[in-house]
Amino acid sequence: MQTTDHNQQQQHAPGASSQSAVGPEKLPGIRHIIAVGSGKGGVGKSTVSVNLALALQQLGACVGLVDADILGPSIPGMLGIPTDEPPAMTPDSKMIPAERHGLKVVSMGMLTGDDKPAVLRGPMVGKYLKMFVGGVQWGPLDYLILDLPPGTGDTQLTLAQSMPLSGVVIVTTPQAVSLKIARRGLRMFEKVQVPILGIIENMRGFTCPHCGESTDIFRHGGGEQMSREIGVPFLGALPLDADVVTCGDEGRPIVVDQPKSVSAKVYSTIAAALVEQLHAAVATLKPFVWKWDSNEGAPAWLEDAARPAGARNTPIGLLRRDPRTLSILWEDGHRDDFDVRDLRLSCHCALCIEEMSGRKLLDPKTVRADVSPRQIRSVGNYAIGFDWNDGHNSGIHTFNDLRALGERAAAESIENV
Template sequence: MDGVKHIIAVASGKGGVGKSTVTVNLALALAAQGHRVGVLDADIYGPSQAQMLGVKEGVRPQAGTNNKFLPLEAHGLQAMSMAFMVNTREPMVWRGPMVVGAFQQMLTQTQWDNLDFLLIDMPPGTGDIQLTLAQKVPVAGAVIVTTPQDIALLDARKGIEMFRKVNVPVLGVVENMSLYHCENCGHEAAIFGTGGGDSIAQEYDTQVLGRLPLTLSIRELTDSGRPSVISEPEGTVSQTFAAIAQKVAEAVNANQGDGPTISFSE
């Protein structure tokens, strides 16, 4: 893609595991390490990156050259989302072909400006958007987000298997909500279980990129449009995202030159 060096899909097999929160904080962590980073919100039905980046409702992208959109800028990131195009209070009652068309338009008609990394916040599942992404552009790798419990891991496996089928390398697994930390008393509890990220990483010969706690501050800061990485840059959560970002960049560089070839079977 013009203006983009590496595309990274941030995906999960199911919703509710914190994929969008991981995407925005990972993007900000990569930017803090000196990279030029963009975020594409590919969840057409439920876009959330606009609020997470603090973009006010009703802000629209400007026209660029060659019939393209200019991405919006927030916290040093370039961003594009369906939330910038429509009234987010109205539901997107669209069939699959319309959703795929909207995604393709955002993917190919956004005038990205010299990005090192474009992070794509994928919708949950293994359907049209995921296949369209793999068919249309070379994807440098995928980051899989999961929580430790067995039900989430079942769907995370499906996500990994899907990327394998289209020959997109899985860069690693982020285990979100791995440990509950009470901010009042300091008590910690593994309420979703333990070892889930390790088991799935071993099963698919990949790595655990990092483990994130279940804490109130992550949710509050993301909802407010100022995610943890910029609100608390010296905090433990931000340091974890910095380590994840470093591993992701290293994994992409290690795979460079081994561009995925897309193959599909019925």
């Protein structure tokens, strides 16, 4: 295996292409998919999702909203969307989203009604989530906002593994317990290579409408401090506003009902900051299924996106350099050339590595010398999966692991000189 510094020696790959920082469509017709998450419930995440989506729309964008809290949907009530009739379907069995205030919306509440619980196991939750994104006739969208349930469970992992997220916005309140749990949620998204677009601090302070005195009920500035400590953007702080609650309960989001209010103006500022973050983000690879031998479906090689300050574990190009070599170009300009048999031997799945002890179960002698991929597929934003010609297909290689593998090989090469 070889490694090179792309900033010192550029090599143009066949069929190489460049992209703008805005990047390609994440799904057909959808430019950006943005998750809104939090580590815990009760921080106003759904209220933020609704009003942020409407604020983006007021900037001139076409916006869709998915209520991704399959087991606890709340978006229809906040937008005043009736739930007594199921959504219509197109002739090709795609769901037609509801529309309210120009916003296209899909929610489990539109399928179950107001008081009927959705009692589902994890795999079914993932199935509905995928249907709400890929099985809906959205039409052209600039932004698709996903209002996530709290926590770091099945829904979040399904999203990270199966959908090309542009990034996630983390919502927290200033209180210490909320900040601590929000930090965990943020780290989870970092671990699966989902960009953190920013932090929003909700319920920062309450201003009495009678005397004008401000009170920090949930403390003050914790979200801003967390953003500085972690090194992610701070998008803005929302006040604790009784009108936000009233408008949400009555299906009239404050951004459209009281556009001149303090809260509505803050949402507009946050939406503008979010757009700036998306435009500043590096171009990333589109999802792919790549047939190795024929090179059909090969991902792009975006060498124009390489920059010295780029992320070390974000790939901006994958290339079949020859039948035995997979090349990966990283955003920081570094390139690794992997022998495909080395990748097969480095598989970390439960069949190859004992999960608890880390003991290797795969005997290199049992892996044929001519082993090679049948196909390589993207896994969310954080890994690639292999279907090998020896029948093995249960493992994935995260980008963190691939970069570390390249560094180990480079160190061993130097030692052997």
